[in-house]
Amino acid sequence: MKTLEANxxxxxxxxxxxxxxxxxxxxxxxxxxxxxxxxxLLKNVRFILSENSKDVAIANEAGVSEALVDRLTxxxxxxxxxxxxxxxxxxxxxxxxxxxxxxRRPNGLIIKKLxxxxxxxxxxxxxxxxxxxxxxxxxxxxxxxxxxxxxxxAINSNLAIHKVITKGLERFGIPESAVTIINVTDRRAxxxxxxxxxxxxxxxxxxxxxxxxxxxxxxxxxxIKHYKGICHLYVDKYANFKMALDxxxxxxxxxxxVCNAIEKMLxxxxxxxxxxxxxxxxxxDKGVELRGCSETLxxxxxxxxxxxxxxxxxYLDLVLAIKVVKNSDEAISHINKYGSRHSDAxxxxxxxxxxxxxxxxxxxxxxxxxxxxFTDGYQxxxxxxxxxxxxxxxxRGPMALEExxxxxYVILGSGQTRS
Amino acid sequence: MKTLEANxxxxxxxxxxxxxxxxxxxxxxxxxxxxxxxxxLLKNVRFILSENSKDVAIANEAGVSEALVDRLTxxxxxxxxxxxxxxxxxxxxxxxxxxxxxxRRPNGLIIKKLxxxxxxxxxxxxxxxxxxxxxxxxxxxxxxxxxxxxxxxAINSNLAIHKVITKGLERFGIPESAVTIINVTDRRAxxxxxxxxxxxxxxxxxxxxxxxxxxxxxxxxxxIKHYKGICHLYVDKYANFKMALDxxxxxxxxxxxVCNAIEKMLxxxxxxxxxxxxxxxxxxDKGVELRGCSETLxxxxxxxxxxxxxxxxxYLDLVLAIKVVKNSDEAISHINKYGSRHSDAxxxxxxxxxxxxxxxxxxxxxxxxxxxxFTDGYQxxxxxxxxxxxxxxxxRGPMALEExxxxxYVILGSGQTRS
Numbered sequence: 001m002k003t004l005e006a007n008x009x010x011x012x013x014x015x016x017x018x019x020x021x022x023x024x025x026x027x028x029x030x031x032x033x034x035x036x037x038x039x040x041l042l043k044n045v046r047f048i049l050s051e052n053s054k055d056v057a058i059a060n061e062a063g064v065s066e067a068l069v070d071r072l073t074x075x076x077x078x079x080x081x082x083x084x085x086x087x088x089x090x091x092x093x094x095x096x097x098x099x100x101x102x103x104r105r106p107n108g109l110i111i112k113k114l115x116x117x118x119x120x121x122x123x124x125x126x127x128x129x130x131x132x133x134x135x136x137x138x139x140x141x142x143x144x145x146x147x148x149x150x151x152x153x154a155i156n157s158n159l160a161i162h163k164v165i166t167k168g169l170e171r172f173g174i175p176e177s178a179v180t181i182i183n184v185t186d187r188r189a190x191x192x193x194x195x196x197x198x199x200x201x202x203x204x205x206x207x208x209x210x211x212x213x214x215x216x217x218x219x220x221x222x223x224i225k226h227y228k229g230i231c232h233l234y235v236d237k238y239a240n241f242k243m244a245l246d247x248x249x250x251x252x253x254x255x256x257x258v259c260n261a262i263e264k265m266l267x268x269x270x271x272x273x274x275x276x277x278x279x280x281x282x283x284x285d286k287g288v289e290l291r292g293c294s295e296t297l298x299x300x301x302x303x304x305x306x307x308x309x310x311x312x313x314x315y316l317d318l319v320l321a322i323k324v325v326k327n328s329d330e331a332i333s334h335i336n337k338y339g340s341r342h343s344d345a346x347x348x349x350x351x352x353x354x355x356x357x358x359x360x361x362x363x364x365x366x367x368x369x370x371x372x373x374f375t376d377g378y379q380x381x382x383x384x385x386x387x388x389x390x391x392x393x394x395x396r397g398p399m400a401l402e403e404x405x406x407x408x409y410v411i412l413g414s415g416q417t418r419s
Numbered sequence: 420m421k422t423l424e425a426n427x428x429x430x431x432x433x434x435x436x437x438x439x440x441x442x443x444x445x446x447x448x449x450x451x452x453x454x455x456x457x458x459x460l461l462k463n464v465r466f467i468l469s470e471n472s473k474d475v476a477i478a479n480e481a482g483v484s485e486a487l488v489d490r491l492t493x494x495x496x497x498x499x500x501x502x503x504x505x506x507x508x509x510x511x512x513x514x515x516x517x518x519x520x521x522x523r524r525p526n527g528l529i530i531k532k533l534x535x536x537x538x539x540x541x542x543x544x545x546x547x548x549x550x551x552x553x554x555x556x557x558x559x560x561x562x563x564x565x566x567x568x569x570x571x572x573a574i575n576s577n578l579a580i581h582k583v584i585t586k587g588l589e590r591f592g593i594p595e596s597a598v599t600i601i602n603v604t605d606r607r608a609x610x611x612x613x614x615x616x617x618x619x620x621x622x623x624x625x626x627x628x629x630x631x632x633x634x635x636x637x638x639x640x641x642x643i644k645h646y647k648g649i650c651h652l653y654v655d656k657y658a659n660f661k662m663a664l665d666x667x668x669x670x671x672x673x674x675x676x677v678c679n680a681i682e683k684m685l686x687x688x689x690x691x692x693x694x695x696x697x698x699x700x701x702x703x704d705k706g707v708e709l710r711g712c713s714e715t716l717x718x719x720x721x722x723x724x725x726x727x728x729x730x731x732x733x734y735l736d737l738v739l740a741i742k743v744v745k746n747s748d749e750a751i752s753h754i755n756k757y758g759s760r761h762s763d764a765x766x767x768x769x770x771x772x773x774x775x776x777x778x779x780x781x782x783x784x785x786x787x788x789x790x791x792x793f794t795d796g797y798q799x800x801x802x803x804x805x806x807x808x809x810x811x812x813x814x815r816g817p818m819a820l821e822e823x824x825x826x827x828y829v830i831l832g833s834g835q836t837r838s
Contacts, residue, residue, distance in 0.1 A: 413789025
């Protein structure tokens, strides 16, 4: 443990040391570095694939699920996407050094509120090796050093990607340690990292519920949680049925395994007897398992009854729990009680009902007549994302370059003292 | 413990329940409520003073320091100041519901980024009973419910103030539980509170180092730390001596017990032999104890030698540690290593040296030719403050109404689905 701790501290000190250098590098140099990283990925496809195949072989031997093996597996196409993603980040506007506000005090002091990098960003993630290069790219562009800690199941892939993308960084004035990877799979490494509040400024956990809970419970460093998405669609009495069915289908079926897919549908009681049979037909066709409240069961005979637990559950699968509600107020209360403050939608033609829903549902993203599937950095036009925050401080919803920055106050005087 | 836990959970659920109501109340009603609270304080001066005298008597019996008794003691004047402060918060602009940004996506979606209250704000503080009404006022104005947990030494005063200010709240549509106080002094109450991440959205600890460390180490709720201020004044080679001496005196002596007072002074080696004797004369006069690095000791004979520990220490007293540095780069490194990222100042006539200092010193507030004592919500023109954040996410430096808000995305569609 002592050696492990010394090893981790050493890595973190390297990252911290490089963060100042990184915060002072021009947008042009950062973009060149991103371009270099992208090129390096393309040039080293064979090396990365061969290292990746080691992880895949171990996973297959261990008999893990097909879905997990799929998330772990890299292909030439996927590496090309990682390279493209770095180029795209290079093309985005530099978020650092923007004057967010500026004012003059009666005593002549000029106060400027400037956007600056956070400093050292710890990213703790699972499975997908592309997170390694995506996170590194976003952190470099936003002027942050990063400390990456991927899952042990992807260690060979992550180390290979890290090696490839950091190799040429110093040519652009960026120390290699600006992108630091924890090169040991020992779980205690996370425990050690999470205590170093003097070296790491924020931790972003990305992965399953277990990982995120573990990080939140053990961290002395501020954490921005990317937690589960228990997203709702509320179909109001005044909904356009065709629109509601389209949105339902898209939000549930297009990609059921992601956090912005809906897990629950709430239906106004006055339309339930007409809308539910229509929706059940469409969802059945797509192989969606339905679970209903007692009122739903009266209309859709033979489906499974939803238990109290169902309302809290993120299925990430072709399952949808349905509840008939008295009115939009009950829908709002239900969402605020059982939801995860991620993304929730209302379909209605009634503007005042929509307005109340949008105001009172306490979620990062609230939709009127659109699919919850749009909660995404790219779909929002941010050009990238490091994840979707479900916390209520610093950042909510899609987090990208701006959200990887904070501000500082620069105060210009001419000798002012306080009386 | 079971009963205590049930009691605390009950209080927190009350606060959480009222937070939705509060987030929907108009600025006009909130201002009326603040005015009502202010009036209530003035009408109940005798009751508050009599409850406060109980706390003061216990403190005197326990033989605590004069400074602590002073912080604890209320007077008619201090209660009047609390009332004035509520009126001032009423006069500030409502931070809720502002459109921070709005844009249209190619698919026609309109995305609005709106400022909203955080939800339930926990405030854990010590000694000064005015924090009870100040925090309640700021939270109400920013649409947040609050859970207040003052020190046991001020329990009678805090309960009295709480009783007085919440009594009439319901007349303005604000549930009394929007301002919830933890009415037990058992320290385990804090432990229980800090685990309730489903009921409280953020915790702000205000007080000594011990309290803030305890909260940061035990909280499952995001914490915004208001930590110590190890503030520096760097007097550059190109400083105007008169200005540097004025700022030094103001930042060290005007109110040494606060976090934005300087604790350290760094001097460029080329001017140390001239500047140090001048500054020592002035500081001696004011009874400031000086501690110096070995170079300082060569110039200021007879003063105490500063130990490594001195550079990390927040004296909050008439003590100043002095170090001679080679140049501004050494000053910057020293501040980034030993400082607490609070407030640091440079005095120089050289704009390029100043620019580098302002850019590279990683602190919430960096000053050119002005006293660090201006780091304060009122001095910044925010009209109020709930404290000074030394964290690097969500808010840095003075925190007031805007910093007690977060945002949500409201997305308006016409049936859009994701392809």
